[in-house]
Amino acid sequence: MDHLALPYERNEEWLTLSSARLLDFARTAGKFPSPIEAGSHPHQLRIWLLALGLFPEKWVNRLFSVGGIRMEGDLVLLRTFLPGDPGKDAAYRMGLEALPDARAAGGESSAETLFGDDWCLVMNKPAGMPVHPSAPGQRGTLDEAAVRDSLRRGEKQPAKHIHRLDDDTAGPVLYARNELAQLRLDEAMREKAVGRQYAAIVHGVPKRKSGTVNAPIGKDRHHRARRRVAAEGDAAVTHYEVLECYKEASLIRLWLETGRTHQIRVHMNHLGHPLVGDALYGGSDRVLRHQALRGERIAFAHPWSGKAMTLEAPEPPWFAEARRRHASL
Secondary structure (H helix, E strand, O other): OOOOOOOOEEEOOEEEEEHHHHHHHHHHOOOOOOOOOOOOOHHHHHHHHHHHOOOOHHHHHHHHHOOOEEEEOOEEEEEOOOOOOOOOOHHHHHHHHHHHHHHHHOOOOOOEEEEEOOOEEEEEEOOOOOOOOOOOOOOOOHHHHHHHHHHHOOOOOOOEEOOOOOOOOEEEEEEEOOHHHHHHHHHHHHOOOOEEEEEEEEEOOOOOOEEEEEOOEEEOOOOOOOEEEOOOOEOOEEEEEEEEEOOOEEEEEEEEOOOOOOHHHHHHHHOOOOEOOOHHHOOOOOOOOOOOEEEEEEEEEOOOOOOEEEEEOOOOHHHHHHHHHHHHO
8 A cells, every 4th residue: 555645753652643634545545434533432443444444454453452543633643663572572682682782892793774764674684694593592693683773773663574585695684663564564475566686696507598487396305404396395486587607607687476495596406507505406616605695686665655665785795706706717
């Protein structure tokens, strides 16, 4: 839903909106509910908000159930910007615990923020940093770094990742900062409306300059960590384009329609062109100790404004070195 014409104010945890503006916007979107009386009871306000059709029913009903909906005069107040809960959110708790040391040390060494506001956050993940813990108590994740970055900026909301990257893949990762943003961004992922662009260095030179790999991916029964193309697997679609051809390798650009575990690595190996450095799927490199794969760009509609957002991550030095090295052979 495009909210470009719907300004708001934030007062601590509360989102404040004009009821007249809400009504005008709903009518523009083809909904024609009656105006709501100033100072209406939360029950009437809930029914009116649902009739507007501007917000997810699940979210409106949950807010109502916890006293998160009220009116002050003709203003609608929705308790949207909740602080993180260290008792339930391990990443938030770890971020809080590490904050004093992080301030003294000057912050995270390698994860950086590409974009952040009241609604969402895009973090640039370095290779070697997991997005989330693989075991209870694991430190040094991007989730923790995202929380810590927010806390440094005075933002107490949590950060919930919308998608993931393999530990050794660098690139942008999208986060939601509140439940409304998460509902909208999760829906965008389901509808394949979040664009993810990658660059990789693969062994050999693909016969086709561009193409699509449409091959389901499932677990490898013979290797716990691997995935493989399998008829009984989950649908997986990868588009690719060859950018540069070297003597023994190629630089390619890729776009994902789906987000299966190891998808790019599995699909390129399936084509006979495993990623340079990717020992798990048949690749190798005399210098690089992980796959030559990075996220270049992420594109999505902002969860509040609807504005088209495109964030690009800078090329990591290790990827630039591998690209130049293979180009020089």
